Amino acid sequence: MRRDRVQALLEDVATGRLPVDAALAQLDDAPVDELGFATVDTHRALRQGFPEVVFGQGKLPEQTVAIGERLAAHGDGFLVTRADAATQAALLARWPTIELNAVARTAWLPGAQAVTRVGKPAAVVTAGTSDLPVAEEAAETLRAFGHGVLRVTDVGVAGIHRILAKRETLHGAGVVIVVAGMDGALPSVVGGLVRVPVIAVPTSVGYGAAFAGLAPLLTMLNSCAAGVTVCNIDNGFGAAVAASRILAD
Amino acid sequence: MRRDRVQALLEDVATGRLPVDAALAQLDDAPVDELGFATVDTHRALRQGFPEVVFGQGKLPEQTVAIGERLAAHGDGFLVTRADAATQAALLARWPTIELNAVARTAWLPGAQAVTRVGKPAAVVTAGTSDLPVAEEAAETLRAFGHGVLRVTDVGVAGIHRILAKRETLHGAGVVIVVAGMDGALPSVVGGLVRVPVIAVPTSVGYGAAFAGLAPLLTMLNSCAAGVTVCNIDNGFGAAVAASRILAD
Amino acid sequence: MRRDRVQALLEDVATGRLPVDAALAQLDDAPVDELGFATVDTHRALRQGFPEVVFGQGKLPEQTVAIGERLAAHGDGFLVTRADAATQAALLARWPTIELNAVARTAWLPGAQAVTRVGKPAAVVTAGTSDLPVAEEAAETLRAFGHGVLRVTDVGVAGIHRILAKRETLHGAGVVIVVAGMDGALPSVVGGLVRVPVIAVPTSVGYGAAFAGLAPLLTMLNSCAAGVTVCNIDNGFGAAVAASRILAD
């Protein structure tokens, strides 16, 4: 029951148009969401100009375009993740100004009003080049949510000088997302180098005993650098949302 | 090589007391940590009055006391986690003012200078009463790090009204730690109720197919509320450090 | 030995046409199923007009049609599950009145006599839209078995108000099937909202660490709502049969 409907009900009671018993019965049965409950996502989109996010995987290109039509009509813009080449082509044909990222498999149509944020940027760090699709998904999501992104690429721990050389960059970030497959060791090193929150994302990259991301997932959960938290395998989008929660706070 | 030693070396070169070649050789061989590298923990302890943390598990009471002696000598205070009853007793005998928490299995000796923080508190939420030891470990760690703590207890999703009734409390927190065993479903609900970062901690509580925490761990990694991140099983301390990284930022 | 053959044998003994020894030998050797053993399914189909069920996966379209021919000859109708597009097309070409459900991948040819049931309907609840194929398989199976179906869609716990808003619908059901992938948390919430039996079905939907349904399977087995029982991953058909056992009782 929306607030205006509750107000109307109360006014009916105040004016005697509605007996107390009848009003009580109506309130008793009111579905919870009519009392003002709302999910974070919707509220944030409304208040902050966040784009809606569409998970493209498992959807036909025309389905994704149709959802986009509906969202674009509100002027908020939208972000599509896990958009394959066909979906990206269909989106581009419909919205020539949509911004595609082939590596990230994303498409972003900015909303009518630009989102501007004043906080620190997020750093997105990858251990190897094959971790890039996941990292780019995180970076594009952050960008669509209005955050600055610092990319640090191919700094796996087997050549430890590479990440050490990027310490200055890391120190400029408000949160660090570390994306790594295989041994998943990079977040532990980064967690020891910076004081800001570190979000680790395992990827399904690697030889047999990586077991499609299980190995780096376990590595990251057991990080010897205290305070590292972990997202699902290949979940660049989730890491970006977690980072946005931190930066927006 | 510490900064003051490098300064001395450069002054020797400037005054001709040390030839360029000899200075070069010294710099060449300098162990990395003498060039200014330092772990986060040490720096934070020095600058911010953080207590040192001792992992009590696997240590004899007298060993933990001995470590405590060394730390207390610097006036910084210290926190012991995973301290069993014997260890707690030994610590209390030595430092009568030490603050023990039997559920959390912690002991905290505050430092000479009180740590005061101005930011928002952290909320620590538990699904069931058997999750309390892990939640209390997180709460005590946060307290020792100078953060305020809001406790929300026994609000598992099987009685969904319980967590809904605590929304106001959650909205006052800068970060929410959610501790749950069994189905580990609570972080998904909390993640949908609040906009701040949510850190999920699985516990090893539950019947057989919980597999010592594997079930809630997987649940949390697959949370349908975007942006929930996960710590290791039973790792209340790690969750608190992650929360402190967020709050301190 | 069918009942009529045993009766004939006994009559032969009674009339002296068959000596006791010979009758004893025949009974001694009688294959068990000839003594009246029969599976539930066959009996129910015979007595209650239930359609036979054909598992379409791994069968060629022409094989499924051939089996359908045989079943339709008895006038009982039949249900095909896991029927891909080619199989659905082949069935439609043969029986133009067959009822296809593309999402559920089912085809249902009602029997000559309509099955009518007087009991409560079953509710089929899904956490997300990608759980629909499994949920629809359950719903179509229930419909073919003569039960009413209440569909509640896309009410995952990350927006907890959504399921709360559907409580009235749930309270009208005699059993609730809850279909969820990813974190599989929805059955725990539903189990706390209703008093009727709750059957949880994990789906193979989700990012890497869902491990093809293992994560929601474990979540559901560890549900903190007592009395939730669990079916195999993606097994909408099995959940419907379990629900039918409950409703029919």
Add this chain to the structure above:
Amino acid sequence: MRRDRVQALLEDVATGRLPVDAALAQLDDAPVDELGFATVDTHRALRQGFPEVVFGQGKLPEQTVAIGERLAAHGDGFLVTRADAATQAALLARWPTIELNAVARTAWLPGAQAVTRVGKPAAVVTAGTSDLPVAEEAAETLRAFGHGVLRVTDVGVAGIHRILAKRETLHGAGVVIVVAGMDGALPSVVGGLVRVPVIAVPTSVGYGAAFAGLAPLLTMLNSCAAGVTVCNIDNGFGAAVAASRILAD
């Protein structure tokens, strides 16, 4: 906000003691559970004389007694599960009429008013004698919830005639709980023999590759008898609650 408080508020509005705006604000902020939300368990206990259930594992005997004191004060009686010998002794010392079951590890103090049910009983079937503790926990829970119980013991499939000989007993039940460790094969056979709901409970009984109940758990989830549903390993209590949901419906 409880119903009586909402009624008072509405009456204040009707009489003009409370302006519409103020009433609206109060309703807006009302914690959800004050609007009449309540968990199933509490309601059932209040309305139906169900005993409260205490999970004794991990609690000290005196803690369990203390909880019992509080519950017994309401006259409802209570059931303790996972009560070890010491806890059983402590309960018996306090309540000499409490009913103990050493195999089930339960203690039941019936409430002031006897719970009587008119429906069919539940059958509790075990494959081997080492499955008895789990089966007895289910049976005692059912008894405390007011249901009749038919026990069928030691009818594992290696001697298939044993379960076949009990078909008549099974046909008298409204629901069948099948408890089995090792190969967990019994529920598949029972599922084919009866038409009522079958709830399978794996136990942690068996040699190495049973992996503490994983083997029978997987067996049961993959039962070739359609419509068998599964509970957590060793969770006799959960199976009984599921059965009670079915019988009570």
Add this chain to the structure above:
Amino acid sequence: MRRDRVQALLEDVATGRLPVDAALAQLDDAPVDELGFATVDTHRALRQGFPEVVFGQGKLPEQTVAIGERLAAHGDGFLVTRADAATQAALLARWPTIELNAVARTAWLPGAQAVTRVGKPAAVVTAGTSDLPVAEEAAETLRAFGHGVLRVTDVGVAGIHRILAKRETLHGAGVVIVVAGMDGALPSVVGGLVRVPVIAVPTSVGYGAAFAGLAPLLTMLNSCAAGVTVCNIDNGFGAAVAASRILAD
């Protein structure tokens, strides 16, 4: 219904004492086991003087003795497996002539009539000395079942000459049981050396990644020597029964 009762029934029909309908009804309801079903074990014990087998694990010494009393009363003797020291002592106190094997954790009371078999013996081969308890359980079971046993001990493949030196012994066996922990490699080598059936038994012996027998279990299931079959981890008794089935055939 036993054969004699069926005969009586038929005679009653033949003489007109029992109408056909009444006889039909009785046959219709006859529990299966009354029609002559019986488990292998009982029949073999009756016909062949096999001892009954009692699984001692989880039983109190006095319980095992009580079961033994009942079995010994029939004169058949019995075998106890998984009998700990206390159980062995209690059995010895009651039956001074009982044969104990401390390594195998067995106790064997031979029956009144000696079982003599004319077939080939079984070989029981172990990779290392820590596999002996499982191997001895197999050997004692075979002995109690009347089979000859050839022991080949400590011939793991890291010293491949050891098993090669025993080929003559192996060639004298009718079946070979190979017991191995750690890498579980021995059955593959033995399978290539002999033409008789090879039964592999993994043991829970080994460092961490043996995972309590999982490693040798998988090794043996994947044996590159075709025709090796596998028993459960540490299940020396099961291997012996399988061997007895082969030898007795």
Add this chain to the structure above:
Amino acid sequence: MRRDRVQALLEDVATGRLPVDAALAQLDDAPVDELGFATVDTHRALRQGFPEVVFGQGKLPEQTVAIGERLAAHGDGFLVTRADAATQAALLARWPTIELNAVARTAWLPGAQAVTRVGKPAAVVTAGTSDLPVAEEAAETLRAFGHGVLRVTDVGVAGIHRILAKRETLHGAGVVIVVAGMDGALPSVVGGLVRVPVIAVPTSVGYGAAFAGLAPLLTMLNSCAAGVTVCNIDNGFGAAVAASRILAD
């Protein structure tokens, strides 16, 4: 060193053509296989007219044909397992009399001399029709090895009367191979019905939580019928070789 070469060497020593030292050196260095070592398979093929077996999976049709050419040249015939349609077609084009089995994916070219065996046949039992490819691979292998085969099909335990009705057939076999996917429960029932060896073969048939055969594999390893042994998932060939070892003994 082959036996004839050793004989020649000894004769050289006896006649003084070779000094003792030189002979000793030659023997010392002799590769082991030259002393008469040989694998079982080769010996059996030579002595008993067994066909060679070619594992067709992963081989190109022309590669399999080429291997066949070489084997056929010796007149022994050969069996190809895991032969896909293309391989079967290529083999048929080359040897028009080769015997193909599309379900088993086998091709058998009998040797010049027929293998005749006098022993009992093997029974090959399947739980469901989707287990047939594995069962047929076993049956064709047994046939090629000269054994009789009794097929018992589609007798899963959910309709327990089906396997009971086939007891007479089972009792005629010298060994029983039981092939089952999903719950893998059938071998436990069969193991209780027959006294001969039972070899269980899990198949990768089933819904999600069958985990590609893991579920029935664990079921079978934990069979409550003592003396059931287990082969690798889908390994019909291995089961047949194990059965042949038993029958041939």
Add this chain to the structure above:
Amino acid sequence: MRRDRVQALLEDVATGRLPVDAALAQLDDAPVDELGFATVDTHRALRQGFPEVVFGQGKLPEQTVAIGERLAAHGDGFLVTRADAATQAALLARWPTIELNAVARTAWLPGAQAVTRVGKPAAVVTAGTSDLPVAEEAAETLRAFGHGVLRVTDVGVAGIHRILAKRETLHGAGVVIVVAGMDGALPSVVGGLVRVPVIAVPTSVGYGAAFAGLAPLLTMLNSCAAGVTVCNIDNGFGAAVAASRILAD
């Protein structure tokens, strides 16, 4: 900061061109890798004429060729691993003298200066022919790194005489790489035959319960031959690098 730049800085301090404070600041900020850190690989390539290695999997043929262009420009040559047929063809079209190995899926363009090594060769041993792709990847990598390679093929332990016959070959190697799928038993036997280091490589070859290499991986980690170490599943390249580290030392 490279050594020459540090030297220049020191000289500027010595001559007074740079004040101590300014020099200190420069040194303080110097990225670590400018102080002389460098990865092993780069150094070895520079000093020893090692070819660079390109991981071809997941790269388009034209991408791999483009990388090759850049490497070949330095005259060092390069090795491509995991190169499929299309990539091999593209490489051959560009560099007609490139050396392709279809089984190993490698392509090797030797550098301008031949690498010659004086040490012992490495032995690469395979259990079965389906392990050859992994073994050949190891062999080609060793060859490209300048090591001699002794190939020992198809010597699985089911025919134990085969590996015994190759002992002389093994004794000539400085390190032995053993490649095996299925039961993975061969390294244990080899580890007992030779005194040099043994590197075990599990392959993803085998029936179902090999679980894509998990079975031989666990076997090898649990080898009863002390001192066997293990590489990732199918990682022939990694084994070769490990062997090169040993031989080069």
Add this chain to the structure above:
Amino acid sequence: MRRDRVQALLEDVATGRLPVDAALAQLDDAPVDELGFATVDTHRALRQGFPEVVFGQGKLPEQTVAIGERLAAHGDGFLVTRADAATQAALLARWPTIELNAVARTAWLPGAQAVTRVGKPAAVVTAGTSDLPVAEEAAETLRAFGHGVLRVTDVGVAGIHRILAKRETLHGAGVVIVVAGMDGALPSVVGGLVRVPVIAVPTSVGYGAAFAGLAPLLTMLNSCAAGVTVCNIDNGFGAAVAASRILAD
């Protein structure tokens, strides 16, 4: 047949005392190990003064002492691993000069002749102090085998400067053993810093999701530093033997 017996046999043939046929028969039957086969361990012990190694776990103190008596009689000395406090006390009482290491749980009685080696030492590196028991087992084994040991302790990657500061020490080693629990990330960093062989040993140290060493085991198998090989969990002894194979070569 030992070499001297073969020599005698040949001499008998040469002198005519033994006919060729009889000699042939004897050689034909000679067990393999009598022809000169011998395991590496025995030979190395004989030739090189290596101590024998006794695995103390699962042995009573008096059993270990008894084995020691036998070994000490040969003057070779011996090493006991996994010796608990009681075993160490018993060994010390018998051999007052035995060298105990409480952390490593080892006892070493040097042989009569000192083993001296001229090669490089091995480095044993630990990530944390709780990895010390495994590292010390490796170090003591290396020492007993005559190798020098460089210890580098507590250099986990969360404080990356710690291992970087020890590069000089690492460069002096001929092989590096890296012992780490939790995230197991250290070997990847070390593998990138040194060119010599790196042997990684996972330990069972860590919170829940370390799963008793599974997490660091997988991390190490997936190391992004090529050429790192892995030992079993907690197997410091095995790592030392592998290192000794490398150093001794």
